[in-house]
Amino acid sequence: MATKTPVRPGGRSARIQQSVHLAVNELLDGGNREDLTVPLIAARAGVTPSTIYRRWGDLPALLADVAAQYFETDEVPQETGAFDSDLRAWGHQFHEEMSSPTGVQYIRDVLVGDQGGHSGACAGYALAQVEQIAQRWPQAKEPSVPEIMDHLVAPLMYGIVFAGNRLSAADVDALVDRLLPPED
Amino acid sequence: MATKTPVRPGGRSARIQQSVHLAVNELLDGGNREDLTVPLIAARAGVTPSTIYRRWGDLPALLADVAAQYFETDEVPQETGAFDSDLRAWGHQFHEEMSSPTGVQYIRDVLVGDQGGHSGACAGYALAQVEQIAQRWPQAKEPSVPEIMDHLVAPLMYGIVFAGNRLSAADVDALVDRLLPPED
DNA sequence: ATACTAAAGCAAAGATATTGCTTTTAGCTC
DNA sequence: GAGCTAAAAGCAATATCTTTGCTTTAGTAT
Known part of the structure; x- marks a missing residue:
C-alpha cells in the first residue's frame, strides 16, 4: 500500500490527502510528537477523524505514509x-x-x-x-x-x-x- | 529504561512482571498479533490494566520490554x-x-x-x-x-x-x- | 445534464487510556 | 519478628480515542 491511492484520486480526495499530510508535517515540526493523535491531526486538517481512520487505518500507518512520501522525492546526487x-x-x-x-x-x-x-x-x-x-x-x-x-x-x-x-x-x-x- | 525495574523489585512486583511478560509471549505465540491490547494482556495476566499503563506506559513500550528481554539472554556462540x-x-x-x-x-x-x-x-x-x-x-x-x-x-x-x-x-x-x- | 457510486461527514456506540483515591505489601528499623 | 513507611497494585469514574451505520457530497462515466 503505497501512498494510499484512492480509487477516485481526483478533486476532494486529493485535497484531503494533501491537507492531512500537511497537518502531520506541521504538527511534527511543532515538536509535540508525543501528543500527536488522529483527532488532533483531523482537526488541524479540517477533516473528520473517521475519514483518516477509513483511509489510513491508524496513526502509525498515516505517519508511515507521510514518511514514505518524503523518501519518494528523488534528488539528484551531486x-x-x-x-x-x-x-x-x-x-x-x-x-x-x-x-x-x-x-x-x-x-x-x-x-x-x-x-x-x-x-x-x-x-x-x-x-x-x-x-x-x-x-x-x-x-x-x-x-x-x-x-x-x-x-x-x-x-x-x-x-x-x-x-x-x-x-x-x-x-x-x-x-x-x-x-x-x-x-x- | 531497561526491563522496567521498579524501585521495589521483589515479591509482588516481580511476580506481576513475570506474569505480564508471560501473558504477552503466550498471546504472541497465539498469533493474534493484530488484536493484542493492553486490557487483553492484563486479563490474561490476572492484573488490572492500569497496572500495566502505570508501569510500562503503553503497549509498544511493553512489547519493546519483552523483546529486549529476549535479546538479553546471551547464548554462547558455537x-x-x-x-x-x-x-x-x-x-x-x-x-x-x-x-x-x-x-x-x-x-x-x-x-x-x-x-x-x-x-x-x-x-x-x-x-x-x-x-x-x-x-x-x-x-x-x-x-x-x-x-x-x-x-x-x-x-x-x-x-x-x-x-x-x-x-x-x-x-x-x-x-x-x-x-x-x-x-x- | 443525469445517474452512479466512491469517499467524506456525522453521530452514537464501543473500546482503550488516564487518573484520583484506596488497599496491599516489600523493605526498613527497632 | 512486629510495626512503620511508602512503592506499587487495585478499583472505579472519567476522558479520549476508535469503530461503525447511515446520510450527504461530489468525482466520473454515460
Whole structure:
C-alpha cells in the first residue's frame, strides 16, 4: 500500500490527502510528537477523524505514509566529476540527512507503519540514488551497487537505527575508502 | 529504561512482571498479533490494566520490554576450533535467528518501543556475541570487532529490516569471506 | 445534464487510556 | 519478628480515542 491511492484520486480526495499530510508535517515540526493523535491531526486538517481512520487505518500507518512520501522525492546526487568523489560526496550527504533528527524520525515511522509495506521506501530511496551514480559512470565496475549497499549504506543505517550513534565524517570516509579499489 | 525495574523489585512486583511478560509471549505465540491490547494482556495476566499503563506506559513500550528481554539472554556462540569458522558459524546462526518471523518481530518491537532506549538491546546482543568470539581468539587481529559489525552484522540486519529480504546462506558466506584476510 | 457510486461527514456506540483515591505489601528499623 | 513507611497494585469514574451505520457530497462515466 503505497501512498494510499484512492480509487477516485481526483478533486476532494486529493485535497484531503494533501491537507492531512500537511497537518502531520506541521504538527511534527511543532515538536509535540508525543501528543500527536488522529483527532488532533483531523482537526488541524479540517477533516473528520473517521475519514483518516477509513483511509489510513491508524496513526502509525498515516505517519508511515507521510514518511514514505518524503523518501519518494528523488534528488539528484551531486556531480563532482569522478565516480570515487561522487560516491564519497553522496555518502556524506546521505549520512547527514539520515542521521538528522528529522531523518531518524522518518526512518522510524516508515519501519513502524504498515508491516513491511512501506519499509522498502527507505531502502528504495538509497538504492535509487546509488544506482544513479553507478549509471553515471558505466566504466567504473568496482564497487558494484550491491557492494555499496552492503558496505556503505548498511553500516550507516545500522549505526543510526540500532546503535543510535552518529558516525563522524571520518568514519564515513573510511567506509568509502574501504570500498574503492586500491589506487596504483 | 531497561526491563522496567521498579524501585521495589521483589515479591509482588516481580511476580506481576513475570506474569505480564508471560501473558504477552503466550498471546504472541497465539498469533493474534493484530488484536493484542493492553486490557487483553492484563486479563490474561490476572492484573488490572492500569497496572500495566502505570508501569510500562503503553503497549509498544511493553512489547519493546519483552523483546529486549529476549535479546538479553546471551547464548554462547558455537565453538568450532578456529576463529574463521567460529565467525562463519555464528554469522549463519545469527542470520537464521534474526530473519525468522519471531526474530523480525522482536527487532521491530524493540525499534518501535521507547525512543532509542531499548534499541541498543538488539545491537548490544550482536556486539556481545562478536566480542565473545574475538576474545576467544586473541591472536587473530583481523577482522576487528568494529569491522565485523560494519561489514557482517550491518548488512544482515539492513537486509532484514529494510529490504525485507532473507539473504541466502551463500550470501552470508560471501560476507564472511570478504572479511577474512586472504590466505596465502 | 443525469445517474452512479466512491469517499467524506456525522453521530452514537464501543473500546482503550488516564487518573484520583484506596488497599496491599516489600523493605526498613527497632 | 512486629510495626512503620511508602512503592506499587487495585478499583472505579472519567476522558479520549476508535469503530461503525447511515446520510450527504461530489468525482466520473454515460
